[in-house]
Amino acid sequence: MPEIPSKPILLSERSHQTRDLAISFLMQQGVENPDCLSLAAGLVDPLTLPVQDALQSASEVLSTEESGRKALQYGTTQGSLELRQLLLKHFESLEGKSASELGIDETQLVATTGSQQLLSLVCETLIDPGDICLVAGPTYFVFAGNLTGVGARTVTIPADENGMQPAALDAALEQIAERQELHRVKLIYVVSYYDNPSGVCVSTERRQQIVEIANKWSREHRILVLEDAAYRELQYDGEVHPSVWSFDETRESVIYTQTFSKTFSPGIRVGFGVLPKELVGPICDRKGNEDFGSANFNQHLVANALSTGRYHEHLQKVRQGYQLKRDAMLAAAEEYFSDIEGVSWVHPHGGLYVWMSLPKEISTGFQSDLFQAAVKNGVMYVPGELCYAGAIADRPKHQMRLSYGVLTEEGIREGMKRLASAVKSMDN
Numbered sequence: 001m002p003e004i005p006s007k008p009i010l011l012s013e014r015s016h017q018t019r020d021l022a023i024s025f026l027m028q029q030g031v032e033n034p035d036c037l038s039l040a041a042g043l044v045d046p047l048t049l050p051v052q053d054a055l056q057s058a059s060e061v062l063s064t065e066e067s068g069r070k071a072l073q074y075g076t077t078q079g080s081l082e083l084r085q086l087l088l089k090h091f092e093s094l095e096g097k098s099a100s101e102l103g104i105d106e107t108q109l110v111a112t113t114g115s116q117q118l119l120s121l122v123c124e125t126l127i128d129p130g131d132i133c134l135v136a137g138p139t140y141f142v143f144a145g146n147l148t149g150v151g152a153r154t155v156t157i158p159a160d161e162n163g164m165q166p167a168a169l170d171a172a173l174e175q176i177a178e179r180q181e182l183h184r185v186k187l188i189y190v191v192s193y194y195d196n197p198s199g200v201c202v203s204t205e206r207r208q209q210i211v212e213i214a215n216k217w218s219r220e221h222r223i224l225v226l227e228d229a230a231y232r233e234l235q236y237d238g239e240v241h242p243s244v245w246s247f248d249e250t251r252e253s254v255i256y257t258q259t260f261s262k263t264f265s266p267g268i269r270v271g272f273g274v275l276p277k278e279l280v281g282p283i284c285d286r287k288g289n290e291d292f293g294s295a296n297f298n299q300h301l302v303a304n305a306l307s308t309g310r311y312h313e314h315l316q317k318v319r320q321g322y323q324l325k326r327d328a329m330l331a332a333a334e335e336y337f338s339d340i341e342g343v344s345w346v347h348p349h350g351g352l353y354v355w356m357s358l359p360k361e362i363s364t365g366f367q368s369d370l371f372q373a374a375v376k377n378g379v380m381y382v383p384g385e386l387c388y389a390g391a392i393a394d395r396p397k398h399q400m401r402l403s404y405g406v407l408t409e410e411g412i413r414e415g416m417k418r419l420a421s422a423v424k425s426m427d428n
């Protein structure tokens with residue numbers, strides 16, 4: 001065996017800013033406690049994965065030498081034209097308008113490796129160290145990690161059951177302007193439908209206000225809104241909201257991202273973006289440096305699932321399944337938590353998460369008594385403090401993200417029972 005060199009490896013400054021400890025810790029807990037019921041895992045339900053649909057699509061894509069070769073070859077950086085045309089149709093049906101009414105075409109669409117890749121590309125393309133991004137509190141923690149990774153400063157805007165509060169957003173931008181730092185503001189990040197982690201949907205009124213506020217403070221340069229619509233199609237009931245993007249009449253101020261991971265298959269990992277014209281080149285250049293195109297075969301699978309109608313049939317089934325699980329979690333919350341004083345939770349109309357707040361004196365972090373008691377009782381959750389951007393010390397410590405994605409209805413019920421018993425044991 002050759003000797004391991006004694007000299008250290010010098011990592012880039014960026015990689016020092018990138019830490020994945022929370023996820024690793026949760027995974028490790030899962031491995032060490034195999035009987036633990038996981039209300040933590042944000043994965044999609046394994047039983048809903050479209051094995052037969054994917055098999056059918058794959059065999060159709062590979063059914064002739066010509067179509068097979070096309071799919072098995074490299075594609076283009078921006079993504080297959082056929083897929084982008086289908087994505088445009090899909091987007092038209094979500095928006096309820098034709099592309100010409102919307103004022104866009106397929107040249108503004110980019111196919112990505114999940115929507116996560118677009119979130120990351122947007123950060124890389126727009127943000128220099130010290131630039132500012134405004135995010136809701138709580139927010140999607142992987143994106144918070146992307147921001148840290150590029151050295152962004154984050155400003156947390158309080159959110160309630162209607163999403164990010166526009167008055168607070170406006171006030172924060174005013175303060176930034178007073179500090180003469182408006183030129184550092186690049187983005188306002190909004191998870192517009194059934195947020196991860198909070199489950200809330202931004203109200204229609206606020207969607208419009210957020211775009212107006214971005215425009216109002218776009219003085220020397222454009223402050224962009226990054227709309228993450230990852231859960232848009234996982235709606236179970238409640239009002240149908242137009243996208244934040246739809247309120248941007250210029251089509252130049254909102255970046256829109258969506259994904260087929262939650263509704264079809266995260267293993268296929270196809271997402272897409274609708275970009276302001278001016279950003280298509282810079283985002284594709286950056287993507288060119290990274291992978292010069294997402295997996296072409298996977299794009300062909302999604303294109304086939306969309307064009308044959310298989311995707312939409314699958315989506316109906318997925319929605320029905322999650323709705324039952326959402327109901328099971330809410331019923332269990334009612335049954336086991338409603339007699340615990342100071343506990344409240346959000347009733348989501350879609351997505352995969354229920355956000356629960358405990359009395360302020362009960363901490364939920366990995367080192368907390370509650371987390372230890374929960375694991376001992378055989379249940380795990382994501383501590384709420386992980387779902388905020390900014391300094392750990394400033395984050396609320398008494399919340400939990402509970403996911404109904406992976407467990408069965410019985411598992412959800414049992415997990416909630418165990419968790420409530422852990423919370424009740426905090427009294428003693």
Ligand SMILES: Cc1ncc(COP(=O)(O)O)c(C=O)c1O
Binds near residue numbers: 266
């Ligand atoms: C809010 C949000 N955005 C984006 C993503 C990224 O998903 P993907 O990259 O699989 O499309 C996730 C995944 O959990 C998410 O919760």
